[in-house]
Amino acid sequence: xxxxxxxxxQFKPAKEATLSIYDRSVxxxxxxxxxxxxxxxxxxxxxxxxxRLVISLKTIFIQPVFDLKTWHELILQLLQHNxxxxxxxxxxxxxxxxxxxxxxxxxxxxxxPTVILFIQPFVPxxxxxxxxxxxxxxxxxxxxxxxxIKATSLxxxxxxxxxxxxxxxxxxxLIRNGLVTESNxxxxxxxxxxxxxxxxxxxxxxxxxxxxxxxxxxxxQQITCxxxxxxxxxxxxxxxxxxxxxxxxxAPAIExxxxxxxxxRPGPLWCKxxxxxxxxxxxxxxxxxxx
Numbered sequence: 156x157x158x159x160x161x162x163x164x165q166f167k168p169a170k171e172a173t174l175s176i177y178d179r180s181v182x183x184x185x186x187x188x189x190x191x192x193x194x195x196x197x198x199x200x201x202x203x204x205x206x207r208l209v210i211s212l213k214t215i216f217i218q219p220v221f222d223l224k225t226w227h228e229l230i231l232q233l234l235q236h237n238x239x240x241x242x243x244x245x246x247x248x249x250x251x252x253x254x255x256x257x258x259x260x261x262x263x264x265x266x267x268p269t270v271i272l273f274i275q276p277f278v279p280x281x282x283x284x285x286x287x288x289x290x291x292x293x294x295x296x297x298x299x300x301x302x303x304i305k306a307t308s309l310x311x312x313x314x315x316x317x318x319x320x321x322x323x324x325x326x327x328x329l330i331r332n333g334l335v336t337e338s339n340x341x342x343x344x345x346x347x348x349x350x351x352x353x354x355x356x357x358x359x360x361x362x363x364x365x366x367x368x369x370x371x372x373x374x375x376q377q378i379t380c381x382x383x384x385x386x387x388x389x390x391x392x393x394x395x396x397x398x399x400x401x402x403x404x405x406a407p408a409i410e411x412x413x414x415x416x417x418x419x420r421p422g423p424l425w426c427k428x429x430x431x432x433x434x435x436x437x438x439x440x441x442x443x444x445x446x
Contacts, residue, residue: 159236161272166236178269180251182258184308187211191246192401197440203364211304220268233272244274280404282429286421289325290410294318296329296336303358312339335385338398342366346395346424351380365399372435395422405432
């Protein structure tokens, strides 16, 4: 089946969807994006993703191009065009400043933003049947100072992933001024004495939706969860390390710089928490799409 994408008001085959070489995402990397996990045709926490998308857009001086209702309608149409109404996938929304025929660093404020939506197949993690564990290393966080923007310019992350791969690791936990920020593609949680901690959602990290759901679930279950500065040495002292993202959900990191995290196996709190998360996720989906 031919993949159908949405580009600037039209649904068309992916091979026919093209951008101008003068699009400012090509020239300057000016754009933001969102990744929404879709379960059986239902987007998870779409309102939270929309809030973050709007923040990213406004921070780089692009006005939101649609409201939440319109975005949802576009997603449903895209799923229908691809026969994905009852399937799992990841929905990517990419918005750039638009195209101009003058290559200038000065931001033109009269451009029509470029809007792209496409989906990719997604097999949700099934930790009750097959636990996927990660090996991580620590690397210096060399990215820019506005990591809270979900920007399309991910060169810093990509280079760090290559450094991690060169050390036979799956990902890297990034360190800035002695403090944990996040991994290249996930937020980071540590567990010590059954207390969960995660770095504060400031300008140096992306406030992941899976991160927000993890914190909300911990509070709901009255499991202590702190948002605070985490020193690098606390990683080595942690009983458990978790990585959270829309595609990973909540995944255990069992090795840090070639040394086991805790027992070197998924920890007991993670084993308990992931079962609670599966129930919580299904409750959120059922509540959002009750009608």
